[in-house]
Amino acid sequence: xxxxxxxxxxxxxxxxxxxxxxxxxxxxxxxxxxxxxxxxxxxxxxxxxxxxxxxxxxxxxxxxxxxxxxxxxxxxxxxxxxxxxxxxxxxxxxxxxxxxxxxxxxxxxxxxxxxxxxxxxxxxxxxxxxxxxxxxxxxxxxxxxxxxxxxxxxxxxxxxxxxxxxxxxxxxxxxxxxxxxxxxxxxxxxxxxxxxxxxxxxxxxxxxxxxxxxxxxxxxxxxxxxxxxxxxxxxxxxxxxxxxxxxxxxxxxxxxxxxxxxxxxxxxxxxxxxxxxxxxxxxxxxxxxxxxxxxxxxxxxxxxxxxxxxxxxxxxxxxxxxxxxxxxxxxxxxxxxxxxxxxxxxx
Amino acid sequence: xxxxxxxxxxxxxxxxxxxxxxxxxxxxxxxxxxxxxxxxxxxxxxxxxxxxxxxxxxxxxxxxxxxxxxxxxxxxxxxxxxxxxxxxxxxxxxxxxxxxxxxxxxxxxxxxxxxxxxxxxxxxxxxxxxxxxxxxxxxxxxxxxxxxxxxxxxxxxxxxxxxxxxxxxxxxxxxxxxxxxxxxxxxxxxxxxxxxxxxxxxxxxxxxxxxxxxxxxxxxxxxxxxxxxxxxxxxxxxxxxxxxxxxxxxxxxxxxxxxxxxxxxxxxxxxxxxxxxxxxxxxxxxxxxxxxxxxxxxxxxxxxxxxxxxxxxxxxxxxxxxxxxxxxxxxxxxxxxxxxxxxxxxxxxxxxxxxxxxxxxxxxxxxxxxxxxxxxxxx
Numbered sequence: 001x002x003x004x005x006x007x008x009x010x011x012x013x014x015x016x017x018x019x020x021x022x023x024x025x026x027x028x029x030x031x032x033x034x035x036x037x038x039x040x041x042x043x044x045x046x047x048x049x050x051x052x053x054x055x056x057x058x059x060x061x062x063x064x065x066x067x068x069x070x071x072x073x074x075x076x077x078x079x080x081x082x083x084x085x086x087x088x089x090x091x092x093x094x095x096x097x098x099x100x101x102x103x104x105x106x107x108x109x110x111x112x113x114x115x116x117x118x119x120x121x122x123x124x125x126x127x128x129x130x131x132x133x134x135x136x137x138x139x140x141x142x143x144x145x146x147x148x149x150x151x152x153x154x155x156x157x158x159x160x161x162x163x164x165x166x167x168x169x170x171x172x173x174x175x176x177x178x179x180x181x182x183x184x185x186x187x188x189x190x191x192x193x194x195x196x197x198x199x200x201x202x203x204x205x206x207x208x209x210x211x212x213x214x215x216x217x218x219x220x221x222x223x224x225x226x227x228x229x230x231x232x233x234x235x236x237x238x239x240x241x242x243x244x245x246x247x248x249x250x251x252x253x254x255x256x257x258x259x260x261x262x263x264x265x266x267x268x269x270x271x272x273x274x275x276x277x278x279x280x281x282x283x284x285x286x287x288x289x290x291x292x293x294x295x296x297x298x299x300x301x302x303x304x305x306x307x308x309x310x311x312x313x314x315x316x317x318x319x320x321x322x323x324x325x326x327x328x329x330x331x332x333x334x335x336x337x338x339x340x341x342x343x344x345x346x347x
Numbered sequence: 348x349x350x351x352x353x354x355x356x357x358x359x360x361x362x363x364x365x366x367x368x369x370x371x372x373x374x375x376x377x378x379x380x381x382x383x384x385x386x387x388x389x390x391x392x393x394x395x396x397x398x399x400x401x402x403x404x405x406x407x408x409x410x411x412x413x414x415x416x417x418x419x420x421x422x423x424x425x426x427x428x429x430x431x432x433x434x435x436x437x438x439x440x441x442x443x444x445x446x447x448x449x450x451x452x453x454x455x456x457x458x459x460x461x462x463x464x465x466x467x468x469x470x471x472x473x474x475x476x477x478x479x480x481x482x483x484x485x486x487x488x489x490x491x492x493x494x495x496x497x498x499x500x501x502x503x504x505x506x507x508x509x510x511x512x513x514x515x516x517x518x519x520x521x522x523x524x525x526x527x528x529x530x531x532x533x534x535x536x537x538x539x540x541x542x543x544x545x546x547x548x549x550x551x552x553x554x555x556x557x558x559x560x561x562x563x564x565x566x567x568x569x570x571x572x573x574x575x576x577x578x579x580x581x582x583x584x585x586x587x588x589x590x591x592x593x594x595x596x597x598x599x600x601x602x603x604x605x606x607x608x609x610x611x612x613x614x615x616x617x618x619x620x621x622x623x624x625x626x627x628x629x630x631x632x633x634x635x636x637x638x639x640x641x642x643x644x645x646x647x648x649x650x651x652x653x654x655x656x657x658x659x660x661x662x663x664x665x666x667x668x669x670x671x672x673x674x675x676x677x678x679x680x681x682x683x684x685x686x687x688x689x690x691x692x693x694x695x696x697x698x699x700x701x702x703x704x705x706x707x708x709x710x711x712x713x714x715x716x717x718x719x720x721x722x723x724x725x726x
Binding site: 103107108152164165166168169170172173175176177179180182183184186189190193194196197198272273319321322324325327328329331332333335336339340 | 531533536540709
């Protein structure tokens with residue numbers, strides 16, 4: 001097929017069907033509408049129920065009531081959920097494309113655990129308390145574990161099983177370290193036990209402002225990589241023939257995934273499975289073209305994360321279930337379902 | 348009864364290219380009357396003897412260590428029943444149960460890990476990775492956090508948690524039989540879910556319970572008494588003969604389901620039986636001491652490497668032959684008690700639970716394992 005046709009168009013859009021683009025664009029608009037609804041729900045639902053009118057007043061015209069304060073609190077939480085969700089989904093989609101691995105997820109590959117361990121180290125031993133300080137540690141931990149898993153999983157010969165095993169093994173070791181720190185330092189236990197679950201509850205304007213630049217840069221980089229990553233799906237040689245530089249693409253993709261999951265972890269703690277589930281669900285609709293998968297993942301991952309957060313607030317009212325717990329409980333069965341499909345285990 | 352050298356049982360290495368005349372003979376056959384014979388792996392027996400000696404020595408040292416140090420000679424004298432009053436109480440009532448729990452838990456973990464790794468045919472298919480330890484921990488945490496239960500109730504909770512997780516794992520991985528890789532991957536999924544639930548339970552606890560829960564989740568031998576020794580001992584007495592009787596089938600299973608079936612092994616039944624035994628052993632061990640990290644992963648690997656004939660050690664790509672159940676068991680016991688002794692000596696009595704030491708050592712070993720297995724293309 002590559003011999004008798006101009007290669008670039010075919011390679012970049014392997015699943016293009018006549019009229020498919022229009023349908024997919026419409027789907028993206030619908031997804032954005034769903035996201036808006038979920039975001040509004042995230043503002044309205046919680047320990048104190050708000051009416052639509054109160055939400056409206058809180059958002060656009062201050063009525064000076066108690067509701068305004070609640071809306072303000074929930075607004076930063078919702079925005080952080082939007083950003084973190086998009087970051088996790090994008091990084092999962094990039095990792096899945098990069099490793100050609102249907103089971104890749106920043107949580108499963110241990111990248112979140114790496115960021116957690118680095119943040120805990122920073123808080124306990126280096127006395128770093130501000131998010132802007134330990135976000136760098138999170139990047140460092142995420143990058144180190146990402147590289148380690150990639151190396152241990154067999155670099156280019158990596159199979160899903162090897163990568164998942166390497167990631168889980170490293171996560172297990174790092175969680176052991178986290179527990180040791182929490183045993184020896186009661187103060188660390190007090191702070192860390194909430195953070196290590198993965199929660200949006202501590203969101204403030206400051207948190208958002210501090211992680212926003214990283215998330216924006218990471219997202220832009222990931223979205224720009226859609227085309228070269230598409231080319232790489234056909235193997236290094238073909239990619240090179242199509243004008244993509246495989247090594248550079250690989251390095252940049254790893255950088256994007258690390259920055260995205262590192263920043264998201266620093267802001268809300270380790271959250272698993274969002275990066276796994278959304279790209280899978282999206283792929284069944286868009287086909288394998290990353291130029292569609294990545295935007296869809298950007299829009300739909302926050303739907304999942306915010307949805308899980310809302311569910312967590314409803315289920316355990318007036319207390320709440322941390323979003324990391326809800327996504328794990330929702331995502332675990334999806335992961336197992338994927339494993340039970342024959343293709344995933346045979347890869 | 349006569350002892351004859353049996354050159355045929357070292358067939359593997361010869362086919363791997365080692366000249367037959369230089370291959371050391373590591374296996375002997377004991378031939379008895381009436382055509383009965385017993386194959387004896389001399390090297391494995393030696394390793395078992397050494398490991399037992401190490402475990403018991405470490406046990407004696409551990410009894411002697413603490414706020415009230417007792418010299419080894421006094422410990423031995425007290426153990427055979429000729430000690431003085433004060434020492435007798437400390438040794439018999441306070442420290443001996445702890446050492447026995449350590450030995451039994453280590454043995455259970457070593458054996459359980461060896462079984463899991465053999466059944467999943469993967470060196471990383473240990474209870475730590477499969478989520479069983481986390482499942483048992485979830486059971487214990489539920490009791491600690493939601494009911495503020497006593498130590499006995501925590502033990503029961505851990506046992507129930509481990510068994511439920513094991514059952515769920517087996518059912519979820521079941522699809523016309525249980526395939527090794529599917530079991531591992533399903534285990535990874537289960538373990539992620541259970542870890543999140545554990546984290547949630549810890550955030551729900553008040554601070555005192557949370558601290559207790561974290562210590563429990565690290566795995567510790569502090570304050571173990573006779574009530575923990577007896578159930579473990581009974582379980583081992585039942586399961587050990589059962590497992591060893593099926594060891595032959597397990598050895599065949601390592602060659603693949605089809606070959607094992609052709610050799611007369613009932614693959615499904617043997618695998619179910621051995622997986623169930625492994626789940627029971629691991630859950631009971633976790634219930635007694637908490638999820639001590641990595642012993643179940645490390646002990647069988649080290650045992651395998653020790654029992655391997657020297658000329659096979661490190662041979663690139665050569666499959667490691669046969670699960671070594673008894674050496675793994677002894678290795679687990681030796682590892683755990685030695686680690687506990689080391690943590691008592693290095694950090695002071697009851698400062699740091701043994702799980703921290705095994706966690707750090709196990710983590711390092713794990714990385715090394717990942718590198719070497721990858722290099723040999725076996726992972």
